[in-house]
Amino acid sequence: MRGQDIPMPNQTALLPNTVRFRTLLQRSETTRGFALLSPTLLIMTVGILIPIGILVAMSFWTQVGFDFDTTLTTKNYQLAMDRPIYGALLRRSLWMSGMATIATVILSYPMAYFVAFHIHRNKMMWIVLITLPFWTSYLLRVFAWKVVLGYQGVINSALMALGLIDAPLEFLLYSQSAVVITLAHAWAAFAILPMYVSLEKIDKSLLEAATDLGDGPVARFLRITLPLSLPGVISACLLIFIPTTGDYITPTLLGGPDGAMIGNLIQKQFGAVNNWPMGATLSIILILSIGAISLSFMAFANFVRKRIS
Amino acid sequence: MRKQLIQKVNDPMTKTDAFISIRNVNKFFGKFQAINDVSIDIGHGEFFSLLGSSGCGKTTLLRMLAGFENPTSGEIYIDGQPMSGVPPHHRPVNMVFQSYAIFPHLNVRDNIAYGLRKQKLSRSKRNAMVDEMLDLIKLPDYGDRKANQLSGGQRQRIALARSLILRPKVLLLDEPLGALDKQLREQMQLELRALQKTVGITFVFVTHDQEEALTLSDRIAVMSNGRDLQVDTPTRLYESPMDREVASFIGTMNFFDGTVKALTDGGAEIETAGIGDVYTTNIPPSLTPGQSVSVAIRPEKLTLSSDGHGGSNTVKGRLDNAAYLGERSHYYVSVDGVPQPVAVSAQNRQRANGNAESQRPVWLSWDDNAFVVLGNG
Incomplete structure (x- = not known):
């Protein structure tokens, strides 16, 4: 031993x-x-x-011809503050992707709700169907919307054929609404999936208990289903708001002059304008703005959740 | 008072006055018949249990009372009102769910007050009502806790309080004690019974635990395959079960085949294969001499002894097996002419020494009337 x-x-x-x-x-x-x-x-x-x-x-650098002056300076930031075009484009971008986020979440919630509560068989098939638009390229989907929204597009020709309008609706294409519509469609799956997950997790006996305690369908939705699915709604909002703010493909193809976003400007700085330091500055400002808005949104959502409960 | 109520309900003349009346209810799920022509009447203030193994239709019947399922045919009346077409949130009933269904995003206080919102009470009135409920369920300091900070027993009480605060005419309970451990369950059984007496609300209680049903209920409906086999008081269910299925579902029962030898005033002499002649007054109403019947006896009504004596109400057997359960022991005795070993339960009044040797001869004896004659042979 x-x-x-x-x-x-x-x-x-x-x-x-x-x-x-x-x-x-x-x-x-x-x-x-x-x-x-x-x-x-x-x-x-x-x-x-x-x-x-x-x-x-x-x-913090400066562009000199095709070279960088690596002396650290805040000149770019001052310029970004001084020129109204930068601020205006940033505000418009945040506004447009905010609209796109709200539209996507409102349109996607019923779909997530439907799959979570009314589909009992082949749920997986429905989830796959939801992601189906993502099987084609983003660019293709944006072009498809161009066909739908265009002057000679599906909507305008249909409305004209029906005699409801005489001339094509111009606001459909090359406008902010075109960008918002396209973004709302393109990002739908990112909204549906997290909301589906949080709706699916809700114990069905909680809904029966609410009904049993006297709630009709509307009261039950507002008092039980919605608060319990808020985590999914919040993640859906962030998942859409953050990437769409910096998007430049959709505004380039569908936005026209009114629908240009900060992403287009940043892209130009790194391309045609050839001022990389300025592009970097604008990117940093965009990151900071998105961060600030996301944090205040999360704080607000937390506050709301505490209030309803 | 309570006894009178029960008797009133049992009386066929007043059955139409029943507080809850389930009339010829059938329920199909596709081709599967979950409820098969059930008619039950439940009295006001009664503690009524639906007892059966899983899949017998007891929960379906409860959910039909709550309004979550609709009968395929038949009608349910609560307090005289037909319930078909009345949605769950308009019924004068509340339910305690098996999972308790405590709202996870609300604290205890808001959970209990959940159903009060419709009543448009002042905040102080509502708080007073919630405080009263918290006292009633003995959790006065738990108002601000969230659901995930509660134990199973506490959740169960909150689910109860959440329903009781609405003063429903009927409280439905779906196996509310099933998730609790044995000791807590026994404690909650006593509390539940006391609570029901305090509030005086009709309770309809679903359980698969026969002991629980016997302890709690004024009356029990034993269910099997969607039918109600027998609706009776716990004592009558245990002592005078109507048929073999009820007898074997509640407790343990020894069965013997026999024929009716003679009918005397109020009783019957039954000749059996293995244990000789048996006399009992526990007989179904229509019995004729020569009819073949089943007689049954509970294990605790048999006495086991090692020193034998002949005579009536006694039979010799061989000890097959013994199980020591602490307070009592179970013995299995084989008797010539009886196919199954006879179960005997005896209290261990003397200190057991653990040497119940197998195969030794033993004698079983019983009192007159200890047997019951079952209706359907």
Whole structure:
């Protein structure tokens, strides 16, 4: 017994490295967590933090011909504040993607509700069907809307054929509404899926209990279903608002002069205008604005949730 | 008072005055018949249980009372009003769900006050009512907690309070004690019974636990395959079950085949294959001499002894098996001419020494009237 005990410390030292690594992993919850995270963490660092770092650095540089003057200066930020066009485009972008977000969430909620509560068989098939538009390219979908909304497009020709209008409706294409409509369609799946998940999670007996306690269908929806699905609504809002604010493809193809967004301006800075530091500055301002709006939205949603409950 | 009510309900003359009246109700789910021509009357203030194994239709019947399912045919009356076409939120009933269905986004206070919103009460009146309920369920300091900070027993009480605050005419309970551990369940049974007496509301209680049903109920409907087999008081269900199915569902029962030998005043002499002649007054109304019947006896009504004596009401057997359960022991005795071993339950009044040897000869004895004659052979 004793004779076996004595060489133990030496044995640990002789263990191969892999075993020692494994015991280290098993010992600490945190280490294990980081180990699981490590591939993602690596991609996040290389793919996001480094480019953002470069962007931040570049926003303090100046463009000189085809070269950068790397002396740090806040001149770009001052310029962005002074020229009204930047601010106006930023406000318009936030407004338009805000509208697109609201439209998408309102249009998608009934669909998520339907699949969560009224489909009992083949739910997976319905989920796949919802993602079906994503099987074609984003560009193609935007072009499709051009066909639908155009002067000679589906809507205008149909309305004219029916005799409801004499001339094509001009506001349909090359306008803010065209951009909002297209974004609302293009991002629908991103709204439906998180809302579906949170609706699906609601225990059906809670709904029966609400009915049993005297709520009609409307009261029950407002008091139980909606508050319990709010987490899904909030994530849907953020999932749509954040990427659409910086979008430049849809406004380029469907926006016209009235529908241009900040993304178009940033794209021009890195392209035709060839002022990368200014593009970087505008990008940083956009990131900060989106961050501020998202945070205040989350705080507001939290406040609302506490109020209804 | 309570007894009178029950008797009144049992009396066929007054059955039309029943507070809840289930009349020839059938329910089909597709081709599956969940409820098969059930008619039950429940009296005002009664604690009524629907007892049966899972899939017997008891929960379906309860959900039809609540309005979540509609009968395929037949009618349900509550307080004289036909309920067909009345949606759940307009019925004078409330339900305690098996899962309790406590709203997770609301605190205890708001959960309990949930159904009061329609009544347009002042805030102070509403708070007073909620406080009263919190006292009643003995959770006065829990008002601000959220659902996820509560134990199973606490959730159960809150679900109860949430329904009771609305003063429903009928409270429906769907296996509300099923999720609790044994000790808590026994405590809640007592509390539930006391609570029902305090508030005086009609309770309709669904359970698969026969002991629970016997403890709590004024009357019990034993259900099987969508039919109500027998509706009776716990004592009568246990002591005088109408047929073999009820007898074997509630408790343990020993069955013997026999024929009616003679009918005396109020009783019958039954000749059986293995245990000789049996005399009992627990007989169904229409019995004729020569008819073949089943006689049955509960394990605790048999006495086991090792020193034998002949004579009436006694039979010799061999001890097959013994199970020691602490307060009592179960013995299984084989008797010549009886296919199944006879179960005997005896209280361990002496200290057990654990040497109940197998295969030793034993004698079983019983009192007159300990047997019951079952109606359908």
